[in-house]
Amino acid sequence: MPHSLKISVPSNSSEYKIVIGHGLLERSGTWVRNSLSKQTRRVAVISDDNVFGHYGDEFIRGFTAPDLKLYIYLIKGGERRKDLKTVTEILDFLSTSGISRGDAVIALGGGVVGDISGFAAAVHLRGISFLNIPTTLLSMVDASIGGKTGVNSKYGKNLIGAFHQPSGVLIDPSTLKTLPERELTAGLCEMIKQGAISGHALLNKTRDLLEWFPKARFRENYHSQIFRSHLSSMIVAHIAFKAGIVAGDQHEVSGRVDAKSRKILNFGHTLAHALEKVTGYTKLRHGEAVGYGILFAAELSKSLALCSEKDVELLNDVVHRVGTLPSLANIDRQEVFEAFKTDKKHSAGSLQMVLLKGIGKPVIVAENEIPRSTIHKVLKRLLTEWA
Numbered sequence: 001m002p003h004s005l006k007i008s009v010p011s012n013s014s015e016y017k018i019v020i021g022h023g024l025l026e027r028s029g030t031w032v033r034n035s036l037s038k039q040t041r042r043v044a045v046i047s048d049d050n051v052f053g054h055y056g057d058e059f060i061r062g063f064t065a066p067d068l069k070l071y072i073y074l075i076k077g078g079e080r081r082k083d084l085k086t087v088t089e090i091l092d093f094l095s096t097s098g099i100s101r102g103d104a105v106i107a108l109g110g111g112v113v114g115d116i117s118g119f120a121a122a123v124h125l126r127g128i129s130f131l132n133i134p135t136t137l138l139s140m141v142d143a144s145i146g147g148k149t150g151v152n153s154k155y156g157k158n159l160i161g162a163f164h165q166p167s168g169v170l171i172d173p174s175t176l177k178t179l180p181e182r183e184l185t186a187g188l189c190e191m192i193k194q195g196a197i198s199g200h201a202l203l204n205k206t207r208d209l210l211e212w213f214p215k216a217r218f219r220e221n222y223h224s225q226i227f228r229s230h231l232s233s234m235i236v237a238h239i240a241f242k243a244g245i246v247a248g249d250q251h252e253v254s255g256r257v258d259a260k261s262r263k264i265l266n267f268g269h270t271l272a273h274a275l276e277k278v279t280g281y282t283k284l285r286h287g288e289a290v291g292y293g294i295l296f297a298a299e300l301s302k303s304l305a306l307c308s309e310k311d312v313e314l315l316n317d318v319v320h321r322v323g324t325l326p327s328l329a330n331i332d333r334q335e336v337f338e339a340f341k342t343d344k345k346h347s348a349g350s351l352q353m354v355l356l357k358g359i360g361k362p363v364i365v366a367e368n369e370i371p372r373s374t375i376h377k378v379l380k381r382l383l384t385e386w387a
């Protein structure tokens, strides 16, 4: 039985539905038709060659909407392709395919495909409809929700982009059965991030799933009804949490620093973005970098006497359950520190770190309120441990 959630974005009175269910991909035609305007005639599907290799046939088989013409464009996967060059290629494709104002873009893939395609949809003809079919755990619980779209630039991650809400999101958790181990770890790290800022209920839900179904055995469990049902309900719980935060602060208002502002979703991301930047977006999956970022933010919170040892240990325990994160040998601490500045651009020139007063108690602290020496000390210790 598919789950269905309605996500409301009060500020522009738009509302869209997220449907979740095993096997929905091969029945996606009806969903596409119902999610778009009656006037829509052309639909551009953007995917990466890897995802389309796995699920292209299934998607096309399920695409039973005779009045819609399908145009397919495949990009090469990976974070390094998340740039303006790829966007330009997609925009060329949309123009040459005659995708007009009433038409739509569908993303079929992980967060990279979703972010780029959403951005192309936001700027093609000043904005056309966008549907998202996320196929990684990370994009199901995080990237596909909230309307942030965009690409990286040479100055840093996600620095070019737009808010563009989808008209619908379809999640088929069965697609996760082909997801490589590391991508699973990456998604679980983003879930731990959400658990850490949401509270014990969500964090425990994630921890329990990992205890009952250790990650190494996820793949063999997809035929189990119990596992599938737990997985779906966990995805739903994470989406509901993220959607709740986004609804209250759709555009991440820069002056907001309260515990319900959208910025709290950046918990773990100051270090994550810096690590991704200094390693040239090649060594770490985004979610893996978030795994390290969670541990750093937790340790820093403890050093500032904000968070208890017990809560930091709990986060360490859950992060370690998701598997081994890649080694961080040969990473220069000063370079990482410099890379923190990229995040300043997101927050009106002053770096704001999301720390924890405890599980479920995020707090936004301005960089100038944290002694530099403390940041360096914590970073030094952790980079040595992680080498």
Ligand SMILES: NC(=O)c1ccc[n+]([C@@H]2O[C@H](COP(=O)([O-])OP(=O)(O)OC[C@H]3O[C@@H](n4cnc5c(N)ncnc54)[C@H](O)[C@@H]3O)[C@@H](O)[C@H]2O)c1
Pocket: 048, 050, 051, 054, 077, 078, 079, 082, 109, 110, 111, 112, 113, 115, 135, 136, 137, 138, 139, 142, 143, 144, 145, 146, 147, 148, 149, 158, 175, 176, 177, 178, 179, 180, 183, 186, 285, 286, 287
């Ligand atoms: N917009 C947002 O709010 C938001 C939030 C979080 C993260 N993000 C962005 O999301 C991106 C990371 O997304 P991601 O982790 O999904 O990575 P990704 O999109 O790069 O996908 C990871 C890899 O998995 C492959 N893949 C995807 N689905 C698969 C499947 N079902 N089976 C087999 N292989 C599959 C892809 O081809 C790719 O090689 C980052 O760029 C990050 O900045 C955006």
Ligand SMILES: [Zn+2]
Pocket: 190, 269, 286, 290
């Ligand atoms: Zn993230």
